[in-house]
Amino acid sequence: MAETIFPYLQPEAVAEADALPLLREIKWDFTADRPVFENGEPVWVEREAAVAVWAWNALHTPRWRYEIHTPGYGSDVENLAGSGWSEELKQAEARQYVTECLLASPYITAVNDLTASFVGGRLTASFAIDSIYGPVRMEV
Numbered sequence: 731m732a733e734t735i736f737p738y739l740q741p742e743a744v745a746e747a748d749a750l751p752l753l754r755e756i757k758w759d760f761t762a763d764r765p766v767f768e769n770g771e772p773v774w775v776e777r778e779a780a781v782a783v784w785a786w787n788a789l790h791t792p793r794w795r796y797e798i799h800t801p802g803y804g805s806d807v808e809n810l811a812g813s814g815w816s817e818e819l820k821q822a823e824a825r826q827y828v829t830e831c832l833l834a835s836p837y838i839t840a841v842n843d844l845t846a847s848f849v850g851g852r853l854t855a856s857f858a859i860d861s862i863y864g865p866v867r868m869e870v
Contacts, residue, residue: 755783777863805831821846828855
């Protein structure tokens with residue numbers, strides 16, 4: 731065994747634990763906001779497409795509402811509803827909420843070019859995701 735300050739640590743074991751399994755999700759019809767089925771069976775997607783599905787569903791799920799989800803899953807953007815904040819402050823908070831939501835995934839490494847706008851009380855966010863599989867561009 732090599733002499734180190736912490737001889738019980740095994741860096742190779744930590745590296746193996748950090749490896750993520752292939753991300754798979756059920757394909758999502760973003761326009762109709764529902765899963766895609768063929769012949770009564772769900773259609774599966776992987777990699778970048780699965781990251782997009784995960785991001786879409788996480789942003790559309792209110793955080794803390796459903797016990798089935800972990801505390802880190804979901805978005806806090808509905809907290810902005812009814813706030814008396816200025817438009818600039820609401821946009822800044824929305825950008826922060828979207829970023830926090832997306833970075834909860836270990837498959838997402840960064841959120842870039844994020845814009846948030848409110849039209850008629852509806853939030854639209856446009857952004858680019860850096861994932862472990864490559865870039866994903868979305869508008870939600």
